[in-house]
Amino acid sequence: MSIRERLSGNEAAATAMRQINPDVVAAFPITPSTEIPQYFSTFVANGAVDTEFVAVESEHSAMSACIGAEAAGGRAMTATSANGLSFMWEMIYIASSLRLPIVLSLVNRAVSGPLNIHNDHSDAMGVRDAGWIMLFSENNQEAYDNLLMAHRIAENEKVMLPLMVCQDGFITSHSVENILLEEDEKVKEFVGEYHPKHYLLNQDEPIAVGPLDVQSYLFEHKAQQAEAMKNAKQVILDVAKDFEKMTGRKYGLFEEYKLDDAEVAIVCMNSTAGTTKAVVDELREQGKKVGLLKLRVFRPFPVDEVAEALGHLKAIAVLDKADSLNAAGGALFEDVTSAMYVNKKQVPAINYVYGIGGRDTRADEIEKVYNDLFEIVKTGDVKNPYRYLGLRKEAED
Amino acid sequence: MPYNVKEVVANKPSRFTSGHRMCAGCGAPPAARMIMRALKPEDHAVVAVATGCMEVSTFMYPYTSWTDSFIHTAFECAGATLSGAEAAYKSMKKQGKINNTTKFIAFGGDGGTYDIGLQSLSGAMERGHDMVYVCYDNGAYMNTGIQRSSATPHFADTTTSPAGTVIPGKMQQRKDLTTIMAGHHLPYVAQTVGYMNFKDLYEKAEKAIYTEGPCFLNVLAPCPRGWGYPTDMLMQINKLAVETCYWPLYEVVDGKYKINYKPAKKLPIEEFLKPQKRFKHMFKPGNEWMIEEFQKEVDRRWQELLDLEEMTNKEHFE
Numbered sequence: 001m002s003i004r005e006r007l008s009g010n011e012a013a014a015t016a017m018r019q020i021n022p023d024v025v026a027a028f029p030i031t032p033s034t035e036i037p038q039y040f041s042t043f044v045a046n047g048a049v050d051t052e053f054v055a056v057e058s059e060h061s062a063m064s065a066c067i068g069a070e071a072a073g074g075r076a077m078t079a080t081s082a083n084g085l086s087f088m089w090e091m092i093y094i095a096s097s098l099r100l101p102i103v104l105s106l107v108n109r110a111v112s113g114p115l116n117i118h119n120d121h122s123d124a125m126g127v128r129d130a131g132w133i134m135l136f137s138e139n140n141q142e143a144y145d146n147l148l149m150a151h152r153i154a155e156n157e158k159v160m161l162p163l164m165v166c167q168d169g170f171i172t173s174h175s176v177e178n179i180l181l182e183e184d185e186k187v188k189e190f191v192g193e194y195h196p197k198h199y200l201l202n203q204d205e206p207i208a209v210g211p212l213d214v215q216s217y218l219f220e221h222k223a224q225q226a227e228a229m230k231n232a233k234q235v236i237l238d239v240a241k242d243f244e245k246m247t248g249r250k251y252g253l254f255e256e257y258k259l260d261d262a263e264v265a266i267v268c269m270n271s272t273a274g275t276t277k278a279v280v281d282e283l284r285e286q287g288k289k290v291g292l293l294k295l296r297v298f299r300p301f302p303v304d305e306v307a308e309a310l311g312h313l314k315a316i317a318v319l320d321k322a323d324s325l326n327a328a329g330g331a332l333f334e335d336v337t338s339a340m341y342v343n344k345k346q347v348p349a350i351n352y353v354y355g356i357g358g359r360d361t362r363a364d365e366i367e368k369v370y371n372d373l374f375e376i377v378k379t380g381d382v383k384n385p386y387r388y389l390g391l392r393k394e395a396e397d
Numbered sequence: 398m399p400y401n402v403k404e405v406v407a408n409k410p411s412r413f414t415s416g417h418r419m420c421a422g423c424g425a426p427p428a429a430r431m432i433m434r435a436l437k438p439e440d441h442a443v444v445a446v447a448t449g450c451m452e453v454s455t456f457m458y459p460y461t462s463w464t465d466s467f468i469h470t471a472f473e474c475a476g477a478t479l480s481g482a483e484a485a486y487k488s489m490k491k492q493g494k495i496n497n498t499t500k501f502i503a504f505g506g507d508g509g510t511y512d513i514g515l516q517s518l519s520g521a522m523e524r525g526h527d528m529v530y531v532c533y534d535n536g537a538y539m540n541t542g543i544q545r546s547s548a549t550p551h552f553a554d555t556t557t558s559p560a561g562t563v564i565p566g567k568m569q570q571r572k573d574l575t576t577i578m579a580g581h582h583l584p585y586v587a588q589t590v591g592y593m594n595f596k597d598l599y600e601k602a603e604k605a606i607y608t609e610g611p612c613f614l615n616v617l618a619p620c621p622r623g624w625g626y627p628t629d630m631l632m633q634i635n636k637l638a639v640e641t642c643y644w645p646l647y648e649v650v651d652g653k654y655k656i657n658y659k660p661a662k663k664l665p666i667e668e669f670l671k672p673q674k675r676f677k678h679m680f681k682p683g684n685e686w687m688i689e690e691f692q693k694e695v696d697r698r699w700q701e702l703l704d705l706e707e708m709t710n711k712e713h714f715e
Contacts, residue, residue: 054481072486
């Protein structure tokens with residue numbers, strides 16, 4: 001039986017980590033993810049876990065220590081946000097290239113500068129090409145559920161890649177909402193034990209990790225990483241199926257909300273999907289055929305599935321909570337439009353950069369996006385595909 | 398049992414094997430080999446190496462010179478990387494997931510230790526991980542082509558502190574990392590070099606590896622390319638570094654300083670500087686002041702060390 005609770009997103013993440021009981025957690029405080037290592041060190045102090053908690057002196061060392069711990073043969077986890085992830089950046093690439101299934105809880109926050117501690121996705125977008133599996137979570141429940149599934153995905157021998165579970169800073173991390181928790185024993189059984197094939201602490205088979213890898217082999221090693229990322233998609237779906245058996249909660253690569261018969265739709269990630277669902281319901285009551293595609297799996301990017309799900313629409317808007325500053329649109333927009341192009345789905349598409357630095361995105365703004373889409377359907381004219389939503393002085397059009 | 402180099406070499410096969418690509422006349426490989434020999438044969442080791450000469454020359458895919466487990470991640474984080482491995486060991490041992498005895502040894506050059514890796518090292522030592530960090534100090538960024546580091550001696554000619562017509566080499570004195578590490582109040586800190594059949598080096602490595610907690614070894618590792626000496630002169634350079642008191646052999650055990658070798662007759666610093674091309678400009682007429690200044694600093698630091706030894710061995714220091 002699931003347990004009814006009320007937890008913040010950070011509490012949910014820390015609870016998942018307690019139930020997973022990793023061998024090592026190495027972390028450094030940064031708003032808004034600080035609470036995760038804070039709660040977790042209480043679990044350590046009270047003997048609720050077997051974990052060695054390494055209170056490192058920086059995020060760079062947090063990821064370095066996770067790499068050392070995971071290579072040694074243990075399960076290693078960490079949590080961070082924004083500049084913390086930026087400071088880890090070098091090690092983020094090394095973690096994935098060494099094929100270490102480290103699990104990171106990323107509480108999304110704007111990367112400096114100037115300094116801002118509030119939510120957007122610029123931290124996650126900064127590592128989108130780093131070879132990590134990236135799962136996004138609409139609320140505390142999804143942040144918890146994604147973490148419970150994380151090790152089963154990352155440690156699959158066809159995958160062996162690190163994985164990050166994203167949730168929106170403050171909006172999710174600090175909001176207390178209802179949540180269904182699974183029993184400790186059931187989680188333990190579901191996550192299972194980690195038995196790496198090769199690891200540093202195995203005296204019977206010493207190994208060397210992290211070579212100088214020059215022209216003769218690096219390309220092949222990178223190709224193997226790419227193959228692992230392709231394999232991850234099916235593994236994510238398989239694990240979700242098992243998870244559904246345990247909890248009744250169903251997960252896919254993305255969630256389609258009233259999308260089947262929709263004429264226009266929004267594509268977005270994390271907490272904005274919650275606001276968008278409310279707007280969809282309201283507009284549906286007015287007889288407007290609107291829908292939502294909430295992406296859960298951003299890496300690997302479900303190219304064919306996304307194109308298939310959006311192909312029947314008359315217009316789509318992709319919401320990016322980070323600008324790529326390429327004068328063309330955000331990262332999610334690029335991925336969605338390129339997925340559609342290669343699948344020969346010609347649907348008018350616009351991009352909205354929104355919510356930067358924690359700027360609140362209101363229901364009426366989402367409604368405006370749907371209205372803009374209907375206007376495009378009516379006129380057949382996209383005008384400017386790269387727009388801003390919720391700017392003090394609208395810079396779009 | 399008193400140290401005997403022949404017995405050590407005969408009885409303890411090298412755990413750092415030949416075939417690596419380090420230069421002839423480099424001080425780092427013989428030091429690493431002797432440090433690894435200080436392990437008990439039955440013990441396993443996890444070695445972490447910072448990016449640098451030693452890493453790129455000893456583990457180029459798919460070949461490795463290390464018979465123990467080895468990990469390299471990046472330049473500045475051998476300390477943090479190894480601390481993670483040690484934490485996993487502690488955790489897994491406690492849970493009964495492993496049962497062997499594993500020792501943790503990090504190697505970093507002076508660039509990866511004095512400079513870019515100082516924070517990672519300091520953090521790992523402060524947290525008390527049961528590991529040894531070995532700095533092989535060759536006094537510059539040798540792997541990238543002899544750029545100055547904070548370990549580069551005063552006036553040395555490097556590619557980023559070239560001895561020019563206006564600025565005569567590196568204008569700053571070298572950082573004293575060994576005392577910085579002693580300032581962390583570690584159970585064991587030592588400075589050493591391959592001298593007198595590696596006795597000092599071997600014994601200090603053994604103490605560092607088998608003293609529980611975080612330990613630090615600073616090993617002078619001359620570089621024929623960067624220092625400009627003939628490759629067959631390595632052991633002579635090591636000797637001169639000690640006999641001039643440029644590189645004193647000492648250890649700090651639980652805060653007590655002990656100088657392990659005091660030359661009966663301290664040699665003038667010219668003896669150490671002269672065979673090295675990086676100091677060539679100091680011997681030009683008119684540059685005598687540079688040698689004088691260098692000598693003054695060596696004398697000052699030697700005296701400081703003698704004072705520290707005296708002070709920390711007084712009774713009230715118990």
